Amino acid sequence: MSSDLKLEQQDDSLLPGWDRVAIKDICTLGGGKTPRKSNDEYWDGDIPWVSPKDFDGVTLEETEDYLTEKAVSENSINLYGAGDIAMVVRSGILRHSLPVAQLASEMGVNQDIKVLQPDTSKITSDYLLNILLYEADRIRPSCAKTGTTVESIETSFLKGYKIPLPTLPKQRRIAEILSTVDDQIQQTDEIIKKTGELKRGLLQDLFRPSVENGRQTKLGVVPNGWEIGQLRDFGVSFVSGGTPSRENSEYFDGEIPWLKTSEVQNCRIQSSEEFITETGLEESSAKIVPPENVLVAMYGGGTVGNVGLLEIKAATNQACCAIITESSVLDNEFIYYQLLFEHRRLVSYAAGSSQQNLSKHDVEQFDILVPPKAEQRRIAKILRETDYKLEQEREHKQHLQELKRGLMQDLLTGKVRVDPDG
Secondary structure, three states: OOHHHHHOOOOOOOOOOOEEEEHHHOEEEEOOOOOOOOOHHHEEEEEEEEOHHHOOOOEEOOOOEEEOHHHHHHOOOOOEOOOOEEEEOEOHHHHOOOOEEEEOOOEEEOOOEEEEEEOOOOOOHHHHHHHHHHHHHHHHHHOEOOOOOOOEEOHHHHHHOEEEEOOHHHHHHHHHHHHHHHHHHHHHHHHHHHHHHHHHHHHHHHHOOOOOOOEEEOOEEEOOOOEEEEHHHHOEEEEEOOOOOOOOHHHEEEEEEEEOHHHOOOEEEOOOOEEEOHHHHHHHOOOOEOOOOEEEEOOOOOOOOOEEEEOOOEEEOOOEEEEEEOOOOOOHHHHHHHHHHOHHHHHHOOOOOOOOOOOHHHHHOOEEEEOOHHHHHHHHHHHHHHHHHHHHHHHHHHHHHHHHHHHHHHHOOOOOOOOOOO
């Protein structure tokens, strides 16, 4: 298949004062390789080496792996400079996205990445980055390589892909406007990261407090006045759900929220992906779980031991265990945060199972710490306020991302004209 056949669906209409040019006419494309992992002399050096797992944002500053000078020289590895644009061209991630990022310093890349080196007499690095991010969802399907087991981008198609190109002064002004939003997104990311670190530290401090005059237990030294025991010892009931037959359409699309383990993601649960009818609830023998109770994922790919705090009333499938507090001894929110902190220990209960499943019995006999009720509420309040801060910052980031998408739509299509002189 020729690139002409693949690219014939691309809109070649020209914008007033703009050109539409093929990537090969404004960039040089380079690739990379992987030195032998078995040679220790090639690794843990000072040269950043990019692989698809390093793409997290629009700038590549650090990598998980680093090469030595010997690895570079003996394997003829190309090093690319700050401002060059890296793109993942072979990875399962291409099923849904096309990672693109700008190199912050000199780096090597592996064989699953192409690096676009801009001809700066024709296109600026910052504009190239933004236009590739904007065009990513069109590049991915139109440049896809067919007949491969792993999703890939065909290099010849990518070289022939045409992008809109204004004058250099307009490119710089467009990139400058978009970079202000990028800076705000990056600052918000930093706040989210630091708040997440704060929460992890608080969980450790609150559930494993440092005390001088405590008592030794199987969970470590705990303050005097704190109890320890299995969940079932504290007036708690445990309910697992059920799944209505999907062969009967009368069981679904009702008004009762119905949750699966994939929705139990260590967070507060405010909605469900699916709803069932009263008939479906009865057929499945599921039970309605009241709000403010805790769900535990007992099995299901990658979800074992995850918890969620219900903020709605809902039914669940059989892979979820609801912990329903019926006494005045436990605070639901406190239990949610403690199970969040104890995730690894909870998952370890399933270690002997070939399928890594928890049972309702495992959840019932799980050991917990129980301070006085007032202390439980104090701990829950501290962590709740941290969660709200995280939620606010994530919503702010989403707003900024939506703002940037709108600006890209306007600026990178010429819909809104820019003054190169600002």
